[in-house]
Every structure is written in structure tokens, then in C-alpha cells.
Amino acid sequence: MIERLSPESRPLGKSGILVSPIAWGMWRLRGDDVAGARALIEAALDSGITLFDTADIYGFDGTGGFGDAEAALGRVLGEAPELRARMVVATKGGIIPGVPYDSSPAYLERALDASLRRLGVEQVDLWQVHRPDLLAHPQELAATLEKMIASGKTRAIGVSNFTPAQVAALESFLTVPLASTQPEFSPLHTDPLWDGTLDLAMTRDHAVLAWSPLGGGRLGQDGPVAALLAGKGAQYGVSAAAATYAWLMAHPARVIPIVGSQRVERIREARDAFKIEWTRAEWYAVLQASMGKKLP
Secondary structure (H helix, E strand, O other): OOOOOOOOOEEOOOOOOEEOOOEEEOOOOOOOOHHHHHHHHHHHHHOOOOEEEOOOOOOOOOOOOOOHHHHHHHHHHHHOHHHHHHOEEEEEEOEOOOOOEOOOHHHHHHHHHHHHHHHOOOOEEEEEEOOOOOOOOHHHHHHHHHHHHHOOOEEEEEEEOOOHHHHHHHHOOOOOOOOEEEOEOEOOEOHHHHOOHHHHHHHHOOEEEEEOOOHHHHHHOOOHHHHHHHHHHHHHOOOHHHHHHHHHHOOOOOOEEEEOOOOHHHHHHHHHHHHOOOOHHHHHHHHHHHHOOOOO
16 A cells, blocks of 8 residues: 555645645636635635645636736635635746746736735745746846745745756755745646656655646546546545545655635545545556556
């Protein structure tokens, strides 16, 4: 058996912040339904989730436009400020529709300030560069991130969608620890297993926040991977989604899957992941089904 999963909080890298082993993502949170948004947040909290992931670009394709997801969370915190103490709030910046990326000091500093205003807080717990800007020198980016921490506007810094080489380049100029890396990772998108992302995270003690852990909904469709995950879930009387989260979390990098559902019942079922134990043979069977071939 692979080591049994624990629902206990774990460190967010070397930041000194403790987070839940599963996160809830707010990329679909938008609009002015405060009661509805609060119900989702409280469902996550009641399920033991403390890490909440958002970004300034989330909501851009909705009616509220850029910043809508952060603003929606801000309205909830304005109505129920006591929830903030129970949450580790993570947000991201650096994507601009039509540009598409800007990690210049002036822009990122404005982006962080704008996020704080929308959220209605003076500090976020984690701020991440959403995607790498190929025109930004890592030394300049490092200085900007360190300034964010020194200002007290964020407690920790991280990156999202960076290659291992880009992470290493940035870290060579940082004097504070990089807390997290946020790659796409699911049984249908296993690049982080092979491209060095998870290896570097284990070497440098980065928290790994996996976005789209259910493959953008594709794991709900027919296929060999979906069948194995559904069968594993049925073995424990839980959903295929819970089995998928458990599969990701079984990796020694201690991956934190980001649940993307906006339904209370789907958020609550994430905690069923802790009921599941994978054998090595079962875990590798899912991987090989994803690859479409046997490992040597």
C-alpha cells in the first residue's frame, strides 16, 4: 500500500503557513449572489478545506469581467468577515487579455493592489505569478516578489504554469523561499511527473497546487482511465472524483488538488479522498492507462 492519506494540515512550502491537503478553486465564482457564494465557501470550510485559490483574471469571461471572482469573494468577506480567519487566501496576477502577460514591476505591483481592493483585505496569504512573462528577467521578477512580501501585502509568493527551468532561474535571484508551484496535473495530464516539476518541488520544498485535477471534466467521460478511477471509487463507496484526488495526493510531492466545482455536494465529497488507499499496482495501472502503453 502507498502511505495512507491524512486530512491533517501541512506546511505551504517553507512559508510557515499551514494549509489543508485539498484546496477549493474559485475560477468559476462570479456575480453578486453573495448568499450562494458564501454557501460554497462554508461548504469547503466545513469539509476541512482552508486553502482558497483565486486570480484576478478569473471571471473575465463572465458578465462582471476582469476581477469578478475576487470581487465575489470580497463581497462574502464583507458580509462575513469572521470567515477570513479560517481561510488561507491565494490569488494570482500577471495575465492581461490581449497582451497576454506582463510581469513588469509596475504592473504586478498595481495588480496586487487591485486584488487587495477587490478582496477587501490588506493582505493575502499567497500571491502567485499566474503565467511566465518571457519578456521579464527573473532577477527583476524576484525583486518585485520580495518587495511584495516586504510591504506586508502578501505572506508568501509562488508561481503558476512555470517550467522547472523557469522556477530555478527565478529562485537563483530570490532571497526568500518560493512557497508554491501550480501546474496543470491530472490522470489525463501527467506532464509534471515527467518534466521535472514534481522532482524540483520535492527538492526545493515547494507546495504543489494542482489545477484541473479532474481533467477539465474529461474524467467524467468513458475511457480506460475513467473506468479505473470509477472502479476504485466504487470499491470504497465514493465518487470517481474523490478517487482521482486521492490518486494525485498519493504522489510523494504531497500534491494539493484544487477542487473546481461550484456545487456544494461536489465540494463536500472531496473529503472522501481520505477514505481511499491505493496500491502501487493500482496507481501505476491508472498511469499506464493514461499513457496508452506499459511502462518498461
